[in-house]
Amino acid sequence: MLLLTRKTDYALLALASLARQTPAGASARGLAERLKLPLPVLRNILKQLTSRGVLKSTRGTRGGYRLARSPQEITLAQLLEAIEGPMRLARCCSVPEGEEEAECKLEESCLIRGNMRRVHASLMQFLDEVTLAQLAEEDSSAELKPGSGAGLSPLTTLKDRQPYPRLAEQPDVRDPS
Amino acid sequence: MLLLTRKTDYALLALASLARQTPAGASARGLAERLKLPLPVLRNILKQLTSRGVLKSTRGTRGGYRLARSPQEITLAQLLEAIEGPMRLARCCSVPEGEEEAECKLEESCLIRGNMRRVHASLMQFLDEVTLAQLAEEDSSAELKPGSGAGLSPLTTLKDRQPYPRLAEQPDVRDPS
DNA sequence: TTGATATAGCAAGGGATCGGTACTATAAGA
DNA sequence: TCTTATAGTACCGATCCCTTGCTATATCAA
Numbered sequence: 001m002l003l004l005t006r007k008t009d010y011a012l013l014a015l016a017s018l019a020r021q022t023p024a025g026a027s028a029r030g031l032a033e034r035l036k037l038p039l040p041v042l043r044n045i046l047k048q049l050t051s052r053g054v055l056k057s058t059r060g061t062r063g064g065y066r067l068a069r070s071p072q073e074i075t076l077a078q079l080l081e082a083i084e085g086p087m088r089l090a091r092c093c094s095v096p097e098g099e100e101e102a103e104c105k106l107e108e109s110c111l112i113r114g115n116m117r118r119v120h121a122s123l124m125q126f127l128d129e130v131t132l133a134q135l136a137e138e139d140s141s142a143e144l145k146p147g148s149g150a151g152l153s154p155l156t157t158l159k160d161r162q163p164y165p166r167l168a169e170q171p172d173v174r175d176p177s
Numbered sequence: 178m179l180l181l182t183r184k185t186d187y188a189l190l191a192l193a194s195l196a197r198q199t200p201a202g203a204s205a206r207g208l209a210e211r212l213k214l215p216l217p218v219l220r221n222i223l224k225q226l227t228s229r230g231v232l233k234s235t236r237g238t239r240g241g242y243r244l245a246r247s248p249q250e251i252t253l254a255q256l257l258e259a260i261e262g263p264m265r266l267a268r269c270c271s272v273p274e275g276e277e278e279a280e281c282k283l284e285e286s287c288l289i290r291g292n293m294r295r296v297h298a299s300l301m302q303f304l305d306e307v308t309l310a311q312l313a314e315e316d317s318s319a320e321l322k323p324g325s326g327a328g329l330s331p332l333t334t335l336k337d338r339q340p341y342p343r344l345a346e347q348p349d350v351r352d353p354s
Numbered sequence: 355t356t357g358a359t360a361t362a363g364c365a366a367g368g369g370a371t372c373g374g375t376a377c378t379a380t381a382a383g384a
Numbered sequence: 385t386c387t388t389a390t391a392g393t394a395c396c397g398a399t400c401c402c403t404t405g406c407t408a409t410a411t412c413a414a
Contacts, residue, residue, distance in 0.1 A: 001261035002268065003180065006373065009267055016288045027389065035288075040375055047391065060382025061388045076296070084178035090186050091179065111193045111212075115312050119253070126303060135292050182401070204360065217404055224362065237411025238359045 004080075010037050011045045011083045012135060015054070015074075018067050019136035025058070025066030045083070052082035071133035077124055079132065087127075089120035181257075187214050188222045188260045189312060192231070192251075195244050196313035202235070202243030222260070229259035248310035254301055256309065264304075266297040 004012075014031050028046050032039040046065050049055045054074065055065045067074065080087055092113045181189075191208050205223050209216040223242050226232045231251065232242045244251065257264055269290045 001257065001264050003265070004267045006268075012267075012289060012293075013287065020288070029389080038374075041373070043390080044374090050390085057390060058382080059380075059388085059390050061384070063382070063389050065390090080178065087178050088180070090181045090189075091183075110190065111197070112189060112312050115314060116189075119307055119312075123303070126300070130296055135289050135296075137292060184402075206360080215403080218402075220361080221403085227361085234361060235411080236359090236361045236409075238413070240360050240411070242361085 008083050015132055016136035019071035019132050022067055022071060025064040027064040049082055054082045071136055072131050074132040075128045076130040077127035090116050093117055093120040185260050187219060192309055193313035196248035196309050199244055202241040204241040226259055231259045248313055249308050251309040252305045253307040254304035267293050270294055270297040
């Protein structure tokens with residue numbers, strides 16, 4: 001199974017490129033050429049990201065796109081939601097109120113809904129801790145040689161991050177007072 | 178975006194049901210009736226899970242399916258791979274050697290491949306720490322009231338789990354000597 | 355031996371979604 | 385006024401998901 005669509009791939013690439021040259025911007029054409037992405041597709045993606053508030057655009061001769069916030073303030077969770085829509089693990093994990101869980105007919109008979117939601121929440125928290133700045137970081141590590149066994153050396157800025165919360169420590173608003 | 182397909186939903190439900198009655202098994206028909214799932218679909222899923230080694234089957238009058246291992250030994254990562262195939266975040270995250278990354282044409286020009294793989298590895302580790310036993314646990318927590326703000330109370334057995342490793346502490350074989 | 359039960363394996367079709375393209379309108383600057 | 389560049393919308397083709405159906409095989413019981 002492939003989690004990210006091609007659209008998301010392109011978007012993340014474009015965003016990483018923009019993040020590296022913050023606060024300067026770039027035009028759709030410029031990005032497409034630099035990243036070797038098909039221009040028409042990239043255009044649609046940039047437009048969408050703009051309408052979702054991730055990018056800001058300027059029209060005209062010297063126009064282009066730039067990040068709406070700093071790369072440190074943009075998380076992977078936000079980006080995925082902006083590109084692919086509200087994210088959920090299963091049908092019963094819908095966050096939006098209102099409809100809540102109209103999609104799953106099992107409801108009361110579902111054995112795993114509660115636990116599913118915990119996994120979902122934990123996953124979202126994970127994605128919310130990865131920032132665009134981290135994704136855009138220069139990759140100083142060596143190439144991944146297939147068969148070398150090693151690989152995936154740590155990202156420097158990631159060293160400062162807190163460990164992920166356990167599933168047991170879910171986001172509970174303990175103190176709403 | 179919806180991460181799990183309906184097929185996976187059904188599979189997890191069936192597996193949770195089987196986990197609760199381990200080591201006894203159940204027939205496809207029995208499961209379908211109890212879980213209110215469409216029988217033909219469930220049949221295909223159970224067959225697939227059997228061929229991938231997650232379930233064991235017995236034919237004949239008193240036959241049926243049962244878990245091939247104990248629920249504690251089956252992880253969410255294993256299940257997702259069994260149902261949806263090898264999992265990867267993006268096209269450049271393919272684990273299988275051989276082809277490696279033939280799918281992504283950007284390769285050398287890709288800005289985020291290295292970091293993408295780190296996120297992928299971290300995600301896989303997360304999924305590998307959730308067991309079927311946890312998913313199948315009785316849900317003792319209260320219903321999630323929309324608007325209550327709180328929710329997602331901890332699962333008991335999850336309390337014992339180790340915190341997730343940081344991205345910075347990736348599985349690196351630091352000492353290949 | 356026969357019949358009922360239940361899984362195994364294949365094959366196929368309808369429908370939804372994704373990936374990509376095209377066209378027109380609008381805005382900014384030279 | 386001309387050029388550059390984004391905004392918005394609509395459309396088509398390909399792919400994949402979901403579901404169903406059929407036949408073969410294995411086991412148990414009468």
